[in-house]
Amino acid sequence: MNMAPNPDHEQEKRISALLLDVFIRAGMLLAMIILCYRIFSPFLSLMLWALILAVTTYPIHQQIARRIGGKQGLAATLLVFFSIVVIVIPTTLLVSSLGDSIHGLINDLKNNTLEVPAPPAGVGEWPIVGEQLYEFWSEAHSDLPAVLQSMQPKIGELAKKALGIVAGLGGTMLLFFFSFIIAGIIMAFGTSGGKAMQRIFQRIAGVERGKEFTKLATGTIRAVAAGVIGIACIQALLIGLVLILAGIPWAGVLSLCVLVLGIAQLPALLVTLPAIGYIWFIGDYSTVGGISFTVLLIVAGTVDNVLKPLMLGRGVDAPMPVILLGALGGMASSGILGMFIGATLLALGYQIFIRWVDTNPDVEAEPIDSSAS
Template structure:
């Protein structure tokens, strides 16, 4: 008598379970297909979202001065960004590409002239004699030296041209992301409500607003820690180059700015400047040592500034933000820096919220439960 109801119950449960599995499979398939469709634009969308979150306070400030016209404020901000960032960077990258191409042509046509090395180069410690001999050979018979190094020079030329091409592609991607960020900021109020609703649905109404605020604050802090540090370092390096009398100091400072934003060391610019100071013959030993020290310090000042600026305005310790940014950058480049810092900050807040919610903490903290020791 009990077998029939049990069998009917099992059949109903099996039917319900099958329905749930089919629905879950359909949802999973739809998510995977959607990700496949969006995958070519996923990096662009993430960049646009990061730029929109980072620039939204500035956008709101501009919109307030324009009577709350969100679209006009976005257009003005995008145009300013193109004029101040994209256009100068395009000119520099075009000049860099022309210089690399001209250098390769001079090497291939044997028209490149190398000045003779100074006698003092041979007295440099460790590498002085080898460098002087290599330099003297390049000055005396550059075609023979190029012929002996032909495979390496060919690979280096391909790498250099590929690097310039990748910078150009990245610049176009940044321009597209910047324009898309302007569109997102124009509808920022609706986007803020929508993102808040998503966070509230995922983490609950009380916790969702806090997580949304923390995510936006972390992205802005990382942007300030990268862009702000890049500008400060470029100014310091530019002043040191001007003080040392290095040619094209302003152009080199702009190159330092671009390298710092791309998370490349400023030593790529300051070290060649140091080599110029020691090999040009225009500086005494005391002057050369002084300017070398200044350029080395200015080239590494970002190591001090990043810990100071990277965690400002975020309810998470600075080491957490810094470790997340560095770990994310090691795994996924500059984009991973934002994602890594945000994820680690959110993980830290969730973990500390779980620690603070210990139900035994209140009872153990009562005075009557703590025995006195005398």
């Protein structure tokens, strides 16, 4: 006597086979993603910087292309060449000068050949720290080796960190050089690349929101590049030029400090005010020269207050504080590259949250209580 097959048992077998097939495919897909990431991870920073540079400079690239008959490749080549000449080469020279200064300082410290000038008499009259600073400065002027001997452990650690920073800056400049070249290639195929990015956002967030998120992401990257890093670079170059013209020592180091302060959204007056004090207390400048360099340093130190409202947040459908907080939070967690990622993610998250708040069905259905007024 043949028993009829149990339908439930057959369905359970089919479901088990289907789940096993899904798990195997998902496992193979996950393994492929992990392998692809490991292969691509050494170039991740390079490609992210190239993408950021391409998105930031793409409007300029399109303006150049329109003027030369729509030749996208030639426009990208001209823009990359101009960027290398104007940005990469001067920055490389500045980094090289910074490295030479640090190496020279370390050698002078090791060989006890570093000389400290005598402190001006007015330093002792400064409030709170004047007497202590004057005594320490005088001791360093008269017997610098003894002062260095008492600070030897800290100086050794600082020297190692300084050399590491210089070496890291050299690698960063190579990264920027190749990033500009790859950015040129991306811009040459910018139309197809923009459509591909929009299709990715449409696949993730839907057709309508995909277009909005694509526009928001590109606008945020450009706002951070122009409004944070761009302003910091402009201010650092202006202050560095004034410091060089004024003949202030370590102008390259001071301009680098201004750049770091600008990216961290700290006032450049932390550098320019001591420089102004140096100009007036050293006594080597005429009255006209001292006043001129003082005015120039004050103007250059406050130029970010004029540029920031104009450049930060332009063309972005998100408040400027949201972009600024995202940039600062991203920089605190992942460095300069994190500024762009943090600002973009926070701007997208803000838009998603606002869209969710605006589409509250209870608000539309709630009747208006006229007695409340």
